[in-house]
Each structure stands twice: as structure tokens, then as C-alpha cells.
Amino acid sequence: MEVRMNRALEILKERGFVQQCTDEAGLSAALDEGPVTFYVGIDPTGPSLHIGHMVPVFALRHMREAGNVGIALLGGGTARIGDPSGKTETRKMISYAAIDANAELFRKQLDAFVRFDDRTAFAANNKDWLANLNYIDFLREIGSHFSVNRMLSFEAYKIRMETGLSFVEFNYQLLQSYDFLELWRRHGCRLQIGGDDQWGNIVAGIELIRRVEGAECFGLTFPLIMTSDGKKMGKTEKGALFLDPSMTSPWDFFQYWRNVTDADVERFLLLFTFLPVEECKALASGDINAAKARLAWEVTAIIHGKDAADQAREAALAAFGGSGDIAKIPSRVMSRTEIAAGIGVLDLFVLAGLASTKSEARRLVQQGGAIVNDTRIEDEKATIDGRWIVEGALLLRAGKKRIFRIVVE
RNA sequence: GGGGAGAUUCCCGAGUGGUCAAAGGGGGCAGACUGUAAAUCUGUUGGCUAUGCCUUCGAAGGUUCAAAUCCUUCUCUCCCCA
Known part of the structure; x- marks a missing residue:
């Protein structure tokens, strides 16, 4: 009893x-x-x-x-x-x-x-x-x-x-x-x-x-939170998932939750959001992919605020869903003259932070993971110049998950 | 204080004079398959001005044509005895 x-x-x-x-x-x-x-x-x-x-x-x-x-x-x-x-x-x-x-x-x-x-x-x-x-x-x-x-x-x-x-x-x-x-x-x-x-x-x-x-x-x-595949919870490629936005950007933070394993969704909704228990369970037993999107938004909103969560969601939609706001994708500004002069793909990917060294960038190109504006770059010696600029920007992808925008001014 | 073992690339862990940028595994990254999932398979995994050059095997010296591998000193860790 x-x-x-x-x-x-x-x-x-x-x-x-x-x-x-x-x-x-x-x-x-x-x-x-x-x-x-x-x-x-x-x-x-x-x-x-x-x-x-x-x-x-x-x-x-x-x-x-x-x-x-x-x-x-x-x-x-x-x-x-x-x-x-x-x-x-x-x-x-x-x-x-x-x-x-x-x-x-x-x-x-x-x-x-x-x-x-x-x-x-x-x-x-x-x-x-x-x-x-x-x-x-x-x-x-x-x-x-x-x-x-x-x-x-x-x-x-x-x-x-x-x-x-x-x-x-x-x-x-x-x-x-x-x-x-x-x-x-x-x-x-x-x-x-x-x-x-x-x-x-x-x-x-x-x-x-x-x-x-x-x-x-x-x-x-x-319980010490592990992901269901036995890894320590909250680890990203770069290390721990920090709350400080300068150490783990809201975008990366959002993506971490967005990519959680199916089996972890309900548990994480219960632990890391304040949604009612019934709602957590309903979400997890429904469209699991939508549940992850919700989880990501909720946790990001709790930690970084609703605006940051909205922006991360918009960026995610733009990067993966074909809608959303492309301007919300992580980006940096480069001058038009700098691009017009031509810049090697390897340098460009390093500059964008999508590769930490040129060797890594080279590997990325060799393995077919380097994409500029939906064009797969196959030549590591390729040069990106003014002709690549589309709507005032360059969109770089490293593999399927990592994306970065160069805004040209 | 005495004796023993050890420190290798992100991690674990091979290697005991040249064929070593260093086996294997893990992790990471990329490709295929998918659902921005999991599992699986494949490739890849020090850097660079790149058929070569530079840095790396606890630290500093030394021997040698040549050292992660041999010698010396030092630092740190573990084990046993006191």
C-alpha cells in the first residue's frame, strides 16, 4: 500500500x-x-x-x-x-x-x-x-x-x-x-x-x-544524467554545454537539444523544462522530431531567453527546413573588397570557424563535406571570389550539421 | 628513508636504435543510409608555403650518421617495505 x-x-x-x-x-x-x-x-x-x-x-x-x-x-x-x-x-x-x-x-x-x-x-x-x-x-x-x-x-x-x-x-x-x-x-x-x-x-x-x-x-x-547511449550528458564537440553564451552560443546550445537521441527526449523534457508532466509525455509519444524542436526551444528559452530561443529556431529552420530566417544563422561580416580579391576555400572555412586548421579544411574538401552556396567544393585549391556572393552573403556548410554565413558589406 | 614500476599523439594503450607522425581501440570529423535520431558500413584523424619541410613520445642535457627507443640529471605518479 x-x-x-x-x-x-x-x-x-x-x-x-x-x-x-x-x-x-x-x-x-x-x-x-x-x-x-x-x-x-x-x-x-x-x-x-x-x-x-x-x-x-x-x-x-x-x-x-x-x-x-x-x-x-x-x-x-x-x-x-x-x-x-x-x-x-x-x-x-x-x-x-x-x-x-x-x-x-x-x-x-x-x-x-x-x-x-x-x-x-x-x-x-x-x-x-x-x-x-x-x-x-x-x-x-x-x-x-x-x-x-x-x-x-x-x-x-x-x-x-x-x-x-x-x-x-x-x-x-x-x-x-x-x-x-x-x-x-x-x-x-x-x-x-x-x-x-x-x-x-x-x-x-x-x-x-x-x-x-x-x-x-x-x-x-x-541521477547523474547520461545520454541513453551511455555518454556523459551535455558534451559537445567543443566540450561541455556551457550556460555562458560566449562559451557555448545559443545556436550551438539549441542544436544540442535539437539533436538529442530519441530515447532521451521525454527524460530531458521532464528534467530540463517546466512543462507539465502530462505535456512532456504527450510530446515524447507523439512526433518525436517535433518534440525535439520543442525541447530545444524550451530549454534555450529558459537559459538564454525567449528571443534567443526564437532566433535559434529561425536559424535552424533556415539551415535545415528551407524556411525560417537565414539572417539568424551564425555569421560574420567580411568586406566586399576582401572577397572580390579572391580567397582560398581552405582559408575561408578556417575563417568561418568551420575548420580549426587548414589541414582540417583540406580534409573536409577531400571528403566532400565542404559546401558553398549549395555547391560542393571538390578542389582544395579553389578560390572563392565576388561571383559567389548571393544576396550579399556566402553560405558555408561543413558536413550536414555545421553551417556558417559570411555577410558581405 | 629503502626497493620496485611507470610518464607515448584528444583518451586508453602498443612500440625498446633506422622501414615511426608512431599499431590497435575509444572519441571526433566526413561520406552512404535516415528523421537535424539511433544502429550499421566506409573513409579520415599533428601542422605547414606539401611528392617535401617543421613540431610531437614527462623536462633538460649527452652518445650516435640516425633516438619515443641507449646514457646522465631532474620533475611527477603508483606499488611494496620502514
Whole structure:
């Protein structure tokens, strides 16, 4: 007999967010009693959030929608250490200055997505309490509650027993546990959510709070999102799918979702959009190709705004559908005299960013993937000049997926 | 502190004096097939002023006509002993 579950929790489950929970019934009851303050931690290890960071943040929005209070904890302190969880190798140490700069960038991106109001959602930085900890005091007060024997039994460390684990990284769990305790003390935070690789760290935090404060807290993890063909989610040819438009353009962002595997469409609609569950399911069971277009638009609109999403859609239609607005395709401007003088195809493709070196461009031509204005270029020595300009532009294609426009002025 | 193993191209991983820009696999890219999907097959995968030239096999030196391969020193990683 299924017990009635709290609505917020139920929504997360329905949408595929829940992987593990320390005490589902207990958490459900706590949520029923009233607003629960919860947190999600993100270490600012790079200059931009990427889509891999976002599942817990989407969950944060759902939870907040249901009336709970969400804290986005920037790991300005923990990033100085590096979390070994889920990694097979030691992460490179990052300079303090870079971490602080990253943290500020992350905070802005999160604010744009979450819209902190300092009441139902706000950001914190664990640098505030971790950076100046006294080592001896910390060992006595916190370290004494951790059993090395038990820590070693966690999966995250077992993996690293093979490849090596430095003492610095081994301490990460204590710091994250201390974060939870600190947030409990400061804000009455009772729930930590995060990716499933955080399970060990989350459980450790809950145990610490129980021992030190005698309070019962909860943990909830989300599945690590893989594409159905087993790859890490959100990877493009150029690397991760970043939220920063200067690192991953809205066009590339849109195309990523537009090209998702059939089997992932429903899951991604549920996780990365706010469309009602029924609608997600209906879309995915209908015209799958149309569902992908919808998915791409929705996610792009959420991250980059409706205008950017519209533009990306127009560009996609122009590039692949024969309609749409050709001007929205990624482009750059070149002078008419520059083109009129004639430019080698190889140089042109490199210039357009469709090939990173001339050798790559040459390969593209040799393999029949270089197309200018619907004409396949077969001679790598071909020169493109003024005669190629059509309606004030050149349209370059590298293979079937990559397209770029040179606007001539 | 002592002993052992190791560091190869985007990743894994062969190679132990010339035939090595370096096997094989993965990933990427392109072509065919398609639905801007998946699967499959094929080709390709350091750069360039290109039948040749330059850079690359942890770093710096050295031996040699010739080194990823041999010698020296250094840096880093892992394992075992203390």
C-alpha cells in the first residue's frame, strides 16, 4: 500500500529527479509540516556553469515553487580542495583568485536562473566559514566525529584506492559535512540535494549534524544524467554545454537539444523544462522530431531567453527546413573588397570557424563535406571570389550539421 | 628513508636504435543510409608555403650518421617495505 507522499517530493519523483533519499517517508512528513530549508552545493571550478550543474538547480526551482526555501551554496572554500567523488584522478589545483572570480560568475548565472530574493532563495559561499578555519579546532570539533574506517568504505574512496588519493582530497568530505552543519546552524537547513556522486558526502553531513546537534536532516540525490547511449550528458564537440553564451552560443546550445537521441527526449523534457508532466509525455509519444524542436526551444528559452530561443529556431529552420530566417544563422561580416580579391576555400572555412586548421579544411574538401552556396567544393585549391556572393552573403556548410554565413558589406 | 614500476599523439594503450607522425581501440570529423535520431558500413584523424619541410613520445642535457627507443640529471605518479 503506497503511502501518500508530499506533493513537492512527488513532483520531483514524477519528473525523474530522485535517485536516492536517506529517508523518503521522513522527508515527506517534514515537507508536509511546512517550508523546509534546503541547499545545493556547487563548486566554482570553471568560468561558467554547464548543463551538468543544472539538474539540482532545476530541482531547486521545483522545490521553491512548492514553498520551500532554497540555498545555492557556492563552494568558494571547497573548490580550494577539490572533491574526489566520482573522479578517477586528482583535479588540478585552482588559484584562489580564479575560484573567487568563478564564484562571482556562478552567482550571477544562478541568479539569472533562480532569481534570488534573499527570502525564498539565496546564495551563500562556504568560503565565508571555511577559509579561515583553525586546523586544530576543526580537528577536535569535527574531525573527531569521522571514522576513517567508515570513510574508506564509501564507494567514492574505494575507486580512488586504485588510482591514488591525496590527504587533501580525503578531507573534502569533512568540509562538505561541515557546510551542512553550518547551514543548519545559520539557516535551519535540513535537506541537502545533489548529484548521486554526492551521496557519501551528503550522508556524512547528516550524520555529523545528528552527532553534534542531535537533529535529523535529510539527503536527496539525483541521477547523474547520461545520454541513453551511455555518454556523459551535455558534451559537445567543443566540450561541455556551457550556460555562458560566449562559451557555448545559443545556436550551438539549441542544436544540442535539437539533436538529442530519441530515447532521451521525454527524460530531458521532464528534467530540463517546466512543462507539465502530462505535456512532456504527450510530446515524447507523439512526433518525436517535433518534440525535439520543442525541447530545444524550451530549454534555450529558459537559459538564454525567449528571443534567443526564437532566433535559434529561425536559424535552424533556415539551415535545415528551407524556411525560417537565414539572417539568424551564425555569421560574420567580411568586406566586399576582401572577397572580390579572391580567397582560398581552405582559408575561408578556417575563417568561418568551420575548420580549426587548414589541414582540417583540406580534409573536409577531400571528403566532400565542404559546401558553398549549395555547391560542393571538390578542389582544395579553389578560390572563392565576388561571383559567389548571393544576396550579399556566402553560405558555408561543413558536413550536414555545421553551417556558417559570411555577410558581405 | 629503502626497493620496485611507470610518464607515448584528444583518451586508453602498443612500440625498446633506422622501414615511426608512431599499431590497435575509444572519441571526433566526413561520406552512404535516415528523421537535424539511433544502429550499421566506409573513409579520415599533428601542422605547414606539401611528392617535401617543421613540431610531437614527462623536462633538460649527452652518445650516435640516425633516438619515443641507449646514457646522465631532474620533475611527477603508483606499488611494496620502514
